[in-house]
Amino acid sequence: MKYDYDYLIVGSGFGGSVSALRLTEKGYTVGVMEMGRRWTPENMPKTNWNIANFLWMPFVGLRGFLSMRFFKHVVIMHGNAVGGGSIGYAQTLLVPPDSVWADGSWAGLDEWQKVMPGHYATAKRMLGVARNPILGNADLMLQKMAVAAGVGDTFYPTDVGVFFGKEGDRPGTTYADPFFGGAGPDRKSCIGCGSCMVGCRHDAKNTLDKNYLYLAEKNGAKVHAETKVLDVRPVNGKADGSDGYEVTVTPTFGPPSDKRTYLARNIIFSASSLGTQELLFRLKQGGSLPNISDDLGNRVRTNSESLLSVRYPGAGIDMSKGIGIGSGIYVDEHTHIEAVRYPAGSDMMSSLFTVLTDGKPGWSRPISWLGAMFKLLIANPVKGLRSLLPFGFAEQTVIFLCMQTVDGHINMRYKRPWYWPFREKLVTEGDPIPTFIPSANEFARKGALATGGIAQSSMSEIFMNVPMTAHCMGGCAMADTAERGVIDSQNRVFNYKNMMVVDGSMLGANLGVNPSLTITALAERAMSFIPQAQKAAT
Template identity: 45%
Template sequence: MTALAFDHDVVIVGSGFGGSVAALRLATKGYRVHVYEAGRRFADDDFAKTSWNLRRYLWAPAIGCYGVQRIHRLPHVMILAGAGVGGGSLNYANTLYEPGPAFFADPQWAALADWDAELAPHYATAKRMLGVVARYPHDGPVERIMAGAANDLGVGDSFRRAPVGVYFGTPGETVADPFFGGDGPDRTGCTLCGNCMVGCRVGAKNTLAKNYLPLAERLGASIEPLRTVTEVRALDGGGFAVTSVRTGARMRPDRRTVTAEQVVLAAGTWGTQQLLHRMKDSGALPGISDAVGRLTRTNSEALDGAVAVSVPEGLGLARGIAITTSFHVDERTHVENVRYGPGSNLMGALASGLVPGGRPLLARLGALLGSALRHPITTLRLSSLRRWSERGIIALVMQTVDNSLTLSLKRSFGRRVLTSAQGEGEPNPSHLPGAHLAAQAIAARMQAAGGVPAAARGSWPEVFGIPMTAHFLGGAVVSGSPEQGVVDPYHRVWGHPGLHVVDGAAVPANPGVNPSLTITAMAERALSHWPRRGGADERPIQAVLADRQD
């Protein structure tokens, strides 16, 4: 079948950090590109004003919610992810760190390349495209509290201002595109409203809808929102059939199938793994490696924090962008402050008292009950959602520890759904002692700053032994052979070289920092090796790559 006999040269499933890079770079190289996105398209003023506007904030199509915040649950982790045209960039925290040496030296992929050097130019490209400001430029009480907590823990030299993807400009002032010579959309200076993770209504956040995606559309790439891909099937003569339905539709799904010479899976780790597992199970993609689901990572992550019973008027804990600073509790444990803006208090419902890990569930629940009985008034005041975002600092803790889960399919109520088991490396942690230390230090500094009682807080999922992560990665990782992983060093799926995984599912190790910049850089590298449309492909064939490992 010739290329023109297909409906599209390339179909991309998902429009997050991997899919958006693929859309722009392939459109630039002359490919006919079509992007499917399960979520909706948002204009700036379409985002929720606060997290209590569930229809615009939460993702739950079954009950009519088409917002930006997805929540998934596995036996070993609760996952926070994104939805919409622009994927996780719509509700991520704008934080764009590069990982340290441990990530590049992970044994899963270290022998395949000098990844630090290999990815360096692509990190530079990703930073330029995402408009990275090297250091958050403002100072406030949260930044001072974090610096003080780092000093109190004896790690003050590790404190730093976060590199962030935000147009600061003049607050509230709209200007012509300042990043791409006028080819991008107009931008408005950040007002420090704090609601980055609910969706930036100002137009200051450098989401993918402000850079890669509009530039790709200018070059002819088409993006179809509210379409959920349900099947990718290999065709006998080459290429793929891609079937999609209308997102959230039950009675009239509007099922459609198109053909494409090549397919890029970039539906986020959850969505990409769902498709790979199901297509392998059904026989639609029979060549997929048995390693699918292995080395699924949570960034060894925990979400704890500190909350005051009240705060003085004008203290301003909620003023700023979502993440502004960080420090290292130890060489492998990284802590960032996280904030929501005034009124966005919904996530406070997940907060609980802080309980020691390594104890049975009944002992953890007993400790919470005992504390509540001893201090009932303080417990009620700390648990209140009133002005929660203005009374607390969330501590996002990430590690470079080598731990993982293995995902597979199980049958549940007549459907095949993802489940998890402990994987390779150390057990995936249900609590992080370093997170508790950080939360306690932040609480002490907050109390000193506000002059009112403050306490370290955990989360209800953690009480029940289920950590939360906003950085779900892996399961279709870069590898030197199909026995070791799902994609080759060029992100082509072993056994189906016209199928590619270009999102967080390909990330082979815990980066220990926010992974968005790394996903973007890895995607830039993978797409840089594609030939121009109709040109010679200089990438080694997969049989040669596998032989090199043997």
Template identity: 45%
Template sequence: MTRFDHDVIVVGSGFGGSVSALRLAEKGYRVHVFEAGRRFEDDDFAKTSWDARRYIWAPALKCFGVQRIHKLPDVMILAGAGVGGGSLNYANTLYKPGPAFFGDTQWAGITDWDAELSPHYETAKRMLGVVEENPCEGPVEQLMRDVANDLGVGASFRKTPVGVFFGESGKTVDDPYFGGEGPARTGCTECGNCMVGCRVGAKNTLMKNYIAFAEKLGVVFEPLRTVVDLEQLPDGGYRVTTERSGAWVKKDRRTATAAQVVLAAGTWGTQTLLHRVKAAGRLPRMSDTLGVLTRTNSEELGGAATVKAPDNVDLSKGVAITTSFHVDETTHVENVRYGAGSNAMGLLTTLLVNGDNSAAGKAKEFLGLFLRQPLNASRTAWGPRWSERTVIALVMQTLDNSITVSGRRRFGKVRLTSSQGHGEPNPKWIPQGHKSIRAMAARLSEVTGAKTMAGGTWGEVFGIPLTAHFLGGVVIGDSAERGVIDAYHRLWGHPDLHVVDGSAISANLGANPSLTITAQAERAMACWPGAGERDERPTQDEPYRRLDVAAARVPGVDLGLPAVRSA
């Protein structure tokens, strides 16, 4: 592999990319990571979401923030950007999904995924510093508890597991997680701005664990480099082409070579690159199922807001997501918040309308609601202190629905588009979600003593739901006819090219996906051989064979890497 610039190039530095970088460096590989976004230290994050240059990702406009917003015909997408990927702006929430995810027919026939992934979930929890039940308690948490009881599902209410260092509020201490080997940490102040970027230093972003340790081993994370092309070399290995992110003219186009490549640019980034490469004929053996089974976590965002909250009401205190309950066996509801002053995302919200209506019917209902109470309706979404008087509802389901994403050439570039896919139609609204949102609005009125209104998003008015969990499309299958990657995350037909991020999530989870992406990455990397060692993984021409691999080490806690043994 010395004839290449690097042994392994990793594209992206989120939950899949950072795990891959650390674990492969521990196994002796020379690893280089390209990241489209910028690097953030704690003080670099925006103070509120109105600071567009530090919060919004719009590189052509020189906005290099943490929040990506993308649109397809069937869904609007929120995603992350920067060194650390989605960990910079996610809501810290780290659930392991239930049996429906592991038993989905897309991949359940390959192995017992729950059993095989369980030790890697435990490693991921230790690396990400999961607190199984967060300690936050206030009016929003009580509201959610009451709503669960109102809906007859009080037994399903629980506090969320989160990756946050609580400690003593605002106090900085030496690393409390890795025997002093990691970065210093500061106790959470419950400011609520987890999704804008934690300026306190309490959030367990990937910068505080996987990336910190990978850099100690010599891994270089190169920010503001967007991968625009990928080419397999005639004698093996790959050439990766990058450009300066957001450049209009001086793109600073460069190439680098590696024996193997790990794609971990998030579902949007990985699918964009693979569709572009496929259109150029670069990877002729790639599966035709690329883009099939793209998931939205069957998701809906809405919420309840006061029209004008009393001065003593502040719903923004706490971490981003603190509680959840199940409306039924397939539908999971969480509360979400932004910190005081971070009101920009309110621009995406509006009045909740009946999803059963046609497009014309929803427009008519919306207009009627607005005309009856124009001032109140405007204040619900756009008034001052939106984050302090709003409880956002995140609704997720385990139902088997999907969209199909494809690449369409426009103006010389391949751009993503979508259509309804396998299974039930991807929901444009969720009845159980609307029921929960209206119940939240009723309870919020009691909590605040103010008039409240149920809210949805502008996209939903026009039949385009909003998701923060864009997943799949490069799914695991037992053959190239059923998936894009094999059970070891190798691209079918191109086994030196790997996909290890949210696009490899093969079913709707009904829960936040970050812990699962991390666990899948931990397992995939545990199965790699050490540099120069024999590869025990079966070839793609052989039947699947489970490898008896132990979980990788947790720095400062466990010692030594396990050997890879064939089961």
């Protein structure tokens, strides 16, 4: 049989890009199917008001890179692009606490605390991790709030995947490849414009298309952008995939009838936690891969997140300068808060926030919001009203990304919901996720009082009783058996040969920090188990 690729990878995010590079280095032919677009500094949106090039909703003509998925339990934000979530993330690359390896389904599968430091070191080198030297007003404001709350000693500048250049050089200076001995692209040093999450137009952000994926393509990997995978099924009647897989794809934005089929010896699912779960559910329930573990979709985690903010209308302080997430603090042993910013003019996210509201989660919380709104407008009508308008939001606001290591999860299922009987789709089940973190709310309230700002909550928490997260994890967890997970300790899918899952869906515990570095490190580990191509053939 003539195969198109030794390995076909679905998705080009952190798991897919790492896999593509390491497999090409081992002598394999690699194809990468990516549903999203390829982005360059020339076609990046200048602000998030350019929703056609910022948001991803192809069915209504939006072809950006940020997808927002609304579920009963949570609103999930994730990326769709060549380079996956790296195109629009805030490039915070942190190592989680050691305790995560003793939790969840992967506990005991390896000597994690001995094995992982080496893979983290490789991931940091490849992603160009550096300590943020640009502390903008938002970071300094977070530090001031932390001091007022009695946790000033926990303040830290973030470790991020950004190229800052040489000390003393002018920001925006062009350098020959500073990371890979000339094998990578030229880069420019960060100018601190705050545009990280709208897409870096200045060649400073270390996105995957400038490291792992860039090098993989130089080695011969073929990236098929704007290509959606429709079907994956074993060939030659070998139900376990021992002879490889037939993969049917279609253009993301083209006619559904325009299909093509590829033959691959091996397949790797790296379509993000949501994307991989959705595809595997469809393949399992549609009969193409019926033996996928019934544990699929279980224990999906969200870092137990909450989005808050403090806004300073009329203060004349520009909070938009710096990098996407430039600093963080720890409110307590479980609660971690990072200062987030958008560039000047990117005020669309203002629609997500309203006055800080406590109260009991559920139907009564909008009533608590009415009370909070009344107090705000009575106490300071002009400033309060300005805090609710979109204009100037990015320059006036410190957004708080609040995360907890406290474990909690939901389950994903693929079925026809009562409100959309036309086709099956991903839905959530399980106990509700807490819709606000009391200690984070209290910090925002004290911080706003100490600095003259107005604290704000997320709209979705108040009116939908669901939190928002950019860190969806799990659903195809690593475990010791198919009854407890979808993949084994080497990322191989139970009940199939030549099939792996390498992305955020493999995570077996709540990390409490941005998962990108951990996904990268675990992908490095997964690829370390694959032999050189010549050895595989003998």
